[in-house]
Amino acid sequence: MKTTFNVLTVCGSGTVSSTMVAEKLKEALAEKGYKITTTEVKPQQVESYAEMGSYDFIAYTTPVPENLSIPAINAVGFLTGFDEEGFLEEVLKVIEQINA
Amino acid sequence: MSTFDEDLILLGAEAEQAEDILSRLAALLHSRGYVKDSFRDAVVEREKLHPTGLPSEGVYVAIPHADPVHVNQSAIAVATLKEPVSFSMMGSPDVTVGVKIVVMLAIHKPEEHLQLLRNFMKLFQDKELLLGISEATTRQRVYELLGGVVSAQTVTK
Numbered sequence: 001m002k003t004t005f006n007v008l009t010v011c012g013s014g015t016v017s018s019t020m021v022a023e024k025l026k027e028a029l030a031e032k033g034y035k036i037t038t039t040e041v042k043p044q045q046v047e048s049y050a051e052m053g054s055y056d057f058i059a060y061t062t063p064v065p066e067n068l069s070i071p072a073i074n075a076v077g078f079l080t081g082f083d084e085e086g087f088l089e090e091v092l093k094v095i096e097q098i099n100a
Numbered sequence: 101m102s103t104f105d106e107d108l109i110l111l112g113a114e115a116e117q118a119e120d121i122l123s124r125l126a127a128l129l130h131s132r133g134y135v136k137d138s139f140r141d142a143v144v145e146r147e148k149l150h151p152t153g154l155p156s157e158g159v160y161v162a163i164p165h166a167d168p169v170h171v172n173q174s175a176i177a178v179a180t181l182k183e184p185v186s187f188s189m190m191g192s193p194d195v196t197v198g199v200k201i202v203v204m205l206a207i208h209k210p211e212e213h214l215q216l217l218r219n220f221m222k223l224f225q226d227k228e229l230l231l232g233i234s235e236a237t238t239r240q241r242v243y244e245l246l247g248g249v250v251s252a253q254t255v256t257k
Contacts, residue, residue: 011150012146012149012150013167013210015210015213015214016210016213016214016217017190017217019214020214020217020218020221043150060191061190061191062149062150062190062191063191063192063193074191074192075191076154076155076189076190076191076192077155079190079221080154080155080156080221080224080225081221081222081224081225082154082155082156082157082224082225083155
């Protein structure tokens with residue numbers, strides 16, 4: 001079973017909310033026994049990064065292109081704390097699918 | 101450290117659309133030299149591409165901002181709105197929310213922006229505080245409620 005995941009976090013500038021999402025995600029998933037490594041990018045960089053094949057999924061606060069080769073999850077509720085549970089459920093679902 | 105004071109607060113502002121309030125807040129920052137001539141257009145354009153309306157507990161907030169290259173010195177301008185103004189939601193541009201508080205961030209350094217955003221995310225989960233800001237009848241009250249959030253940032257550079 002895979003326990004380390006490589007995640008792309010995306011925001012408008014590729015620096016601020018993507019970094020916050022990355023920090024929170026590492027913390028939240030460490031509690032569940034998963035290790036997360038992240039790369040913060042701008043929306044324009046998403047496609048080329050996703051195609052590299054080394055990332056497991058995307059967490060975004062600004063829309064990303066459709067039909068990417070890896071799952072993309074809206075992380076705004078996680079960022080604001082307004083819907084942390086909903087976001088984490090989606091992440092865990094993606095992790096289960098990867099491990100299935 | 102960002103500048104935030106009572107002169108950077110618009111209380112009970114009226115605006116037809118998001119761009120109106122963005123322009124007024126940008127003008128306020130520009131009049132005091134915190135931002136460059138290009139800031140206003142940069143914020144408006146950015147809001148179209150990467151909207152910043154946020155779901156919060158009870159009172160919706162928007163945190164418009166622009167790239168640091170348009171900023172001279174970090175500052176924060178705030179508007180409370182008399183009637184909600186429609187902003188697109190961060191991450192879901194097709195969804196609009198009626199925003200009551202606009203916090204415009206003119207930030208010079210990304211690391212400062214990050215710390216500020218961390219503080220603001222706590223604010224957005226505090227319904228009482230948001231209601232207090234939204235319903236404040238003096239700029240002094242808004243400053244009292246928000247000042248702690250803004251000054252709690254610890255900037256390393």
